[in-house]
Amino acid sequence: LQKGASSARSDDTKSLKSxxxxxxxxxxxxxxxxxxxxxxxxxxFNHEITGSLLCPAGVNWKDNDVKQKLRTGEYSVSGDQWPIFLYASYKYDETDPWKGLLQSAILVKTFKHIFTSPSSVDREAKATRSGNARIHGMTSVTCASIVYAATQV
Structure with a gap:
């Protein structure tokens, strides 16, 4: 069972990398x-765009000192600092940190890629074969499935 899960995770990573x-x-x-x-x-953090998306919400990626510290590991990101790519439109509201959380386009695309099909990302799925969600009897989005998609980004 563990080997199968590891293989599926590896397949997802490989497919999503591109x-x-x-x-x-x-x-x-x-x-x-x-x-x-x-x-x-x-x-x-080595690329301008991916670095900006991985930058913790509330941290100013445009600050060159911040970029350098993130790249070298001098600034350590803790587990309670959400990356900005998890927020809708990649915007973080310091007064309402839950606003838009787990609603970004890249997270939704990743979720669809994994659980429905890669072709469903930009359009409705019209697949001739079942996606991973249907194959595994998944009928709704779960916290675990969202977290899995987020870790794949």
Whole structure:
């Protein structure tokens, strides 16, 4: 059972590694600088766009000192600091930290990619075969499934 779960997680990671690159900028716009689809070194805090999305909510990614400290690990992100990519429109409201949480486009696309099908991300699924959710009897979105999708981003 554990081996099967690990294999599925690995398959999801591999599939999403390339797909997420396409979701970082609006369709038709180039990603600058480009990111190799099969190499992780240019991702995370090492890339301007992915770094801005991973930056903890309420922390100013535009501050070069903050960027440098995040890149070197001098600024350690704790488990209770949510990355901005989890918020709707990547906007954080300090007066209402729950507003928009777990409602970002990239999280929804990741969820659909994993649980319905990669082709359902930008349109309604019209698949000829069942998606992962149906195969596993999943009839609603759960906290665990949202967390799983978030960790895959």
């Amino acid at each position: 797909a997420i690159i396409d979701w970082l900028v609006p369709a038709g716009e180039p990603l600058i600088p480009p990111i190799a689809r099969n190499i992780k070194i240019d991702r995370g």
